Amino acid sequence: MDFALAFLVGGALCLAAQLVLDLTRVTPAHVMVLFVSLGAVASGAGLYEPLVKLGGAGAIVPLPAFGHALVDGIVREVGRTGPLGLLTGGFDAVALGLTVAVVSALLAAAIFNPRG
Amino acid sequence: MEGAEARATRELIRRATPQRPVVFNGLRAFLVGGVICGVGQIFLRLYRGQGLPLREAATATSGTMILIGALLTGLGVYDRIGRQGGMGAFLPITGFANAIVSPAMEFKREGFILGVGARMFTVAGPVIVYATAVSVAVGAILWLLGRAG
Numbered sequence: 001m002d003f004a005l006a007f008l009v010g011g012a013l014c015l016a017a018q019l020v021l022d023l024t025r026v027t028p029a030h031v032m033v034l035f036v037s038l039g040a041v042a043s044g045a046g047l048y049e050p051l052v053k054l055g056g057a058g059a060i061v062p063l064p065a066f067g068h069a070l071v072d073g074i075v076r077e078v079g080r081t082g083p084l085g086l087l088t089g090g091f092d093a094v095a096l097g098l099t100v101a102v103v104s105a106l107l108a109a110a111i112f113n114p115r116g
Numbered sequence: 117m118e119g120a121e122a123r124a125t126r127e128l129i130r131r132a133t134p135q136r137p138v139v140f141n142g143l144r145a146f147l148v149g150g151v152i153c154g155v156g157q158i159f160l161r162l163y164r165g166q167g168l169p170l171r172e173a174a175t176a177t178s179g180t181m182i183l184i185g186a187l188l189t190g191l192g193v194y195d196r197i198g199r200q201g202g203m204g205a206f207l208p209i210t211g212f213a214n215a216i217v218s219p220a221m222e223f224k225r226e227g228f229i230l231g232v233g234a235r236m237f238t239v240a241g242p243v244i245v246y247a248t249a250v251s252v253a254v255g256a257i258l259w260l261l262g263r264a265g
Contacts, residue, residue, distance in 0.1 A: 003154050006160075008150065009153070010150050010152065011150030015149070017145065018145030018146075029239045029242060033242050037250040040250040057154070057155075058150075060156060060160065066247055069175070070251035074252070078259055083259060085255075085264075086252055086256055087252070090252065098244075101186070101213055101216050104217065105220040105232075108189065109221045109224050109236075113221065115192045
């Protein structure tokens, strides 16, 4: 059941992104920026957490979750340390993802060669 | 702000590009994105089963998927998934990893500082910039409304 919901929620987000890509003249990078921003806005409106509860990885794996994690981290840190959390909570929440991405990119560049 | 030449080039590209099958592309994005999220669900279950709370399990799942995306990009597999899935491959966090790793590998020939180090943020940079700016704005609004913390 949770697999079906992850598939449906994640698939629906990707379908929406593909429609934006195909029905406008923007690049995938533009769509990624749009959806990560929408994720942050939806999180602030209290809409993204229910989507995570419903779809599990279907809401956690797509990029809007990155925006959600930033807002979620900010809200938590503001609660703990006050307004300074506006500037620290976001990166705190996404530190693991960004660190893994940067380090693995560096390693991949060192190990692998591009093909084609 | 683009010159006449750029406009003309874009017009040429538009005419040379076959009409994109919107329904077919959408279906493929749905399927590929859904499957990638299904793989993510395996890890989410695993980490939840280890007793991690949802937030921490979500972070661990994202990190795992980034690692997988980076590895598949290094092996040259993710480009093929991307050609099939479109946004179904690029919207998941594995696609974000692909967007970082792919130029990092490609621009190795320009050196590790200005090639790898700079180019890995060609797509990730804008994503991080606007995600940061929007999240701070959203956080500030919530704080002003007394709904943060």
